[in-house]
Structure formats: structure tokens, C-alpha cells
Amino acid sequence: MLSIFKRSTHTSERQLRKYRKVVQQINKLEPTYEAMSDEQLTNMTAVLKERIQSGEKIQTIIPDAFAVVREASKRILGMRHFDVQLIGGIVLTEGNIAEMPTGEGKTLVASLPSYVRALEGKGVHVITVNDYLAKRDYELIGQIHRFLGLTVGLNVPMMQSPEKQAAYQADITYGVGTEFGFDYLRDNMAQQIDQKVQRPYHFAIIDEVDSVLVDEAKTPLIVAGKTQADEDLHFIAARLAKRFKQGIDFDYDDETKATSLTETGIEKVEKAFGIDNLYDLEHQTLYHYMIQAVRAFVIFKRDVDYIVKEQKVELVDMFTGRIMEGRTLSDGLHQAIEAKEGLPITEENKAQAQVTIQNYFRMYPKLSGMTGTAKTQEKEFREVYGMDVIQVPTNRPRARIDSPDLVFDTIEHKYEAMAKEVAKRHQTGQPVLVGTTSILQSEKVVEYLDQHKLSYNLLNAKSVEQEVELISQAGQLGQITVATNMAGRGTDIVLGEGVEDRGGLFVLGTEKHESRRVDNQLRGRSGRQGDHGESQFFLSLEDDMFKRFAKEELEKFLKKVTTDDKGLVLNSEVSELTERTQRIVEGAHYSMREYNLKLDDVINDQREVIYSLRDRVLEREAILEQLTTMLSETVEFVVFDSCPPEDIADNWDFERIEQTMNGLLLAPVTIPRTLDKTTDILKLYEIPLADLLDYVESFADNEQVNQLIPQVMLSYIDSMWIKHLEVMTRLKEGIGLRSYGQEDPMRIYQREGLELFGRHYQKLRRNIASEVIGFMKRIMEQREALQ
């Protein structure tokens, strides 16, 4: 008992007292603003902005600002923020996460922090989970802000640059997180400064913050260019991979998803393609195709991770069960799945820019978020984003009953009991929502419902609008709805007439999700705003979760298990087994995200270097100076690289320096082979380099050169970055497998990643310098020829 008590993570009353005091202040101000005319109220925006400009802290602005927004909302929407909604608003304004169950009115809560933070004049981004909600909130909540004299923008895919720029210039901008991320990537591929659409980040409010930062964090956002795939190679690789067995032909690490071929596997590939050595450089592509083919078989399950529709592979979001429109896997993996399914092979995506959602949002100086379920992930939010999770009290006491899980011995028994329970509830008219973890499972569920002659609404991977429509019907008398856990998330289920008396909505979970958080989301669909409601999970010992993560414990448990005649497990320890297993799963997923984030951090630092260089070029910032810096650095790098001071002079490569430098310099330099100090060699280049820099300076007013340099720089920067991303992906693929000695693969990746970047970056500078200087020399020659 004590241990449970200690583990309790509830936000304490003491913490909340501080917020309640502010709420009192806001309430006290209500009569003042109620007495104001519309015009006076609108005018408050200017007054508050003024106070901020004169240095006043946001903290002390909150009472007036919130009171103003509440009054505006009363007049415009006829809704008065509840006190607990004000608390949520404060939590957000301070840059933390407000945990508020479904139905508490998070949309209205967001009107408060977005207003206050927008007063700072640097733009607020309000992030929703889909375009539908973005548009809804933009239209609904936007009315309050527009009334108060702020501008509001909507950022959705496919808009033209000028529209996007306008949306980002607005005080408050609504949109989906991925679109903001893609805009960032596209901005950093722009060829002209005026093509950029975003301005520097200031403050973001992320709705359903857990789903955005935790669930979606696994797939990075990728802007890709197309390249033709080798169809035959994909098909042969798929045919081979189909027969491959784990542990014999290939190894696969569940946690890191690292895949490698074993000696046996490699021999089979070599035989199939008639080659001697798969490790040869010339077979690198083949090796890569093989690995992707194997991954297509082991990682991706049809109707769970993807579906095949009209001869196309469509990815399924494992959390919503919804198709991720237009998203494809990159690096030939998508094509490998197509080959596995015998479909036409599409063009391959080659990453030109990529960022994870996590790293995108970490660029905001201040972040905040709302969700019904964050407390179980509190540590992660604090460590990765510096946000605390505050549980905001509900407006009305909660009246939902969460009944203990029922665990059955077999899957059949589970579904049979599920169908019987649904039928029983249905007879009384009580609406039932059956939650599943995948499309495949949804189909299983409805098979059993069919057998019991029950009619239902099945939500799987239909359009968002349809989902919203169907899920909002789920609370009507006699309705049975089958949906993946998060389908139509963010939509309220309003109870129909007479439902409250029948116990409210009954939510029946058919499998525990990989995270308790998602289970809680499912439960939270019932019992909104103090409604009656009930939730219960029906599980079986054959569920994936047990089989995958608690194999040994399960075997032990099976020896002593007792059941009734319907297969219901009677041993009381079963609840402990369930809880422990889910904790193991959560732990494994957390480590995987942590691992991926660490891997991504390596590229993240490099991206910052490249993008800031790119920005300086786009803004034509001291272009010649940048070029001269590149030249000086090139000399230094080449000299130190070819004649490292830590090596003896006998091993030095003088010729390499001469070859590289003589192309650049105005007159060739020969290095005396007797030199044995690196610094002496550097000295040798001092005067020629100074001459070269003078030469470059002499082009300062040359229009042609001024036009050309930025173009050359951009094109080299971009192609270097694309290539570098590709090499880094390959490095990452291989890294899980190489545990040289005792060295941590992460360390190898970090070290080699840094080394690769150093090389690529150096080559980039040298290429730019030599192209530009070559151009200058040609101009001079032409000029001389004319004279």
C-alpha cells in the first residue's frame, strides 16, 4: 500500500493554491471589464501591449489579460471560462503542460495563453492534431482574438508562399505540427530570402501534446526528392527475404530496429546474384536493398502498419489507426514493401531535408501543451522539453467508473465475452464504444459482433470528417461503435437523451496499448464534464503484450492459472502481471525514443551549422568575407590534414597540399621537402593567401561575382547536406550491429558522425572557394583578352 502511495504523482493542492490566488484576482476584475463598452474592451489590447513594452512581466499581466479574454468570450461566443479553465490557461502561459480530461474545454483554454503571449508581438503558434481542428479553432476561438484586435492566421498544406507568409505574420497562427515542421524544412531549401515563410519562433501551444511529441516522434519529417528505383533488384530482394529466417539468415534487434545479414544470409544473397563478395563497395546498393527487403518483412505487418489500397501501400498511424495520407517511407523501404506485396514499384524518396517533430519544437524558446493524459510521461516531458505536467482539477467531479480488467485464457474467450458484454449493455440501450489497437483487431471485433447479430459503426482509417461525425454519434441511445483507440481524437462524445440514466457511455477496451497513457485516452472518451460513464478492459493471456514482453513470467503464471468455464482467469495476481508487463513495455519504448533522440541530436547540431550558414548566404550577409574565411580555413585544414603535427614528417603528404592549393592560389607554391614543422608550412602560405584574399576583395563591386557567389554557395551547401544525410543514414543503419570490443554503438555513431561532417563541411568550403575563384580568374582573363 505504502509503495503505491509514494508513487502517486498527483499535482498537490499546495501547488494549485498559487493558481487559485490568480483566479481570485481575475474574478475580482470581472465587474470592471463587464462595465466596459466593446470599444473600450478592444482597446485593452493596446494598453496591455504597452505595459509589456515598458518591461512589465507576463506574470503580472495575466489577471487583466485573462479577464479581458473571458469578457470577450462571453460577448462573442456566449461562453464564460470556468475557473479551472483559467488555471489551465495560467499553466500554459508559463510554458507547462495542463493535463485536463476530455470535455473540459481545452479549446477555450487555449484562447487565454495565445492572447497573452501574442501581446509580445512575436507570434504564437497553436498546434492541433489535424487540419479539421485547426480550421475549427481558427474560426471559433479566432473570433475572440479578432474582436480584441489581434490578427489570426491558418496554416494548412498546399498554400502558396504569400498566403503562408501572411498566416505566419499573424499574431496567432493555427495549424498542424507537421506542417509547421515542413515549412521549416522548406524554408531552409529556399533559393531566395523572400520565399521563406516563417519568422523566428516565440511560443507554441500544442494541443494533444503527448500525441504530437511522444507518439508521432518516431517518424521524422522528410522532404524528399524522387529518384528512379531499380524494380528488378527490389523484386529479387523481396523474393529472397521472404524465405529468410531470423537468427539464421539475419539478425534483428527489436529495440533499435537494427537489421543485419548473417554469414549464411550473405552467402545466399551472393549465390542468388552470382557475386563473390557482397561487402564489396560496388555491391553497396544491393546490400542496402537486401536489408530493406528484410526489414519490410520483419518490421511491417500488412493491415497493422500499412494497408494495400488500389495497388498502393498506404501507411497506417499505429496510434490513430488512420491512414497517413501522402506519407511514404524513405530510403527504398517503401519500395521494398511494394515488392513484398507484388505491387508496382514507385519512385524512391531521397531525403533532402529532415527533422524530427521533437527537434523542431525544441527550437521554440517557450513551449506549452494540453492533453488529457500526460502525467505518466512526466519525466520525459521535463527532461526533453523542460515542461512540467500540472493536473488541473475538473470543472465538475468525475463520475466515471473504471472497472478492473477482465483477463481470459484465450483470445477466443476474450472476444466471446466481449461480444456478450456488448449485447448485454445494448439491450438496455446503453451506448458502447469498443476500442481496439489496430485495424486488424477492429475487424476481429466486428466478426464477433456479427455473430451476435449486433449492428455497429466501424471507424477505421476513413476520412477525418467522417470519423468526427461517427464518433460524435457514439453517445446516442443504443449505439455500438468500434474504433481504434484514438480515432476522432479531440472530438467530444455528447450523451444522447436518456443515456445518462442508463449509466452513460460504456467504453470497452479489447487490448492494452503500449502505453497506459493511450489506455487512459480511451477511458476518457466516457464521463466528460461529470457525465456518468464506465470503462473496462477485456484482455487475454494470448495478447501480444504478454507474448512479447513477459514471456517467462507468463510461462510461470500459466502453470498455476485457474479459470471459470468461460475462460476468465480467477487468480488475483493477474492484475499485477498486467501492470508490470505494461510498465516493461513503456520502459522499452521510452528507451527507444531516448536512443533515437540521442542519435538525432548528432544530426541536429550539424543541421544548425548548415542552416545558419545557409541563412547568412540567403541574406547576402558579408558574402565576400565569408568567402575569405572559407579560403583561410581551407589552407589551415589542408595543411593540418596532410601534415599532422602528431605524425612524423616522413609520413607527410606534401603533394596533396600542393595539388589542392595550387589550383586556388594566384601563383603555385612548392613546399621544400625539408620542412618538418606544420606551422612552418602554414607560414609558407601566409603571403600567397594574403595576395589571394586581396584579389578576392578586388571583386567587391563586381556585379557578376556578387550574383554568382550566393548561387554557388547555396547549390553546394544543399547538395552537400543531401549527401551527408544519406551517408549518416547508412552509418546509423550499420551502427547497431557493430559493437567493436566493448564500445557503445552510440559513441561510435557520434564520433564517426562528427568526423564525416567535418570532412564533408571541409570539402564544401573547398569546392565553393575553387569554383568562385575559378570564375574570378575567367573574368580577369576575358577582361585582359578584351584590352
Ligand code: ADP
Ligand atoms: P476538450 O478538447 O477538452 O475535450 P472541447 O474543447 O472539445 O473539450 O470542449 C468540450 C465542450 O465544452 C465544447 O462543446 C465546448 O463548447 C464546451 N465548453 C467548453 N468550455 C465551456 C465553457 N466555459 N462554457 C460553456 N461551454 C464550454
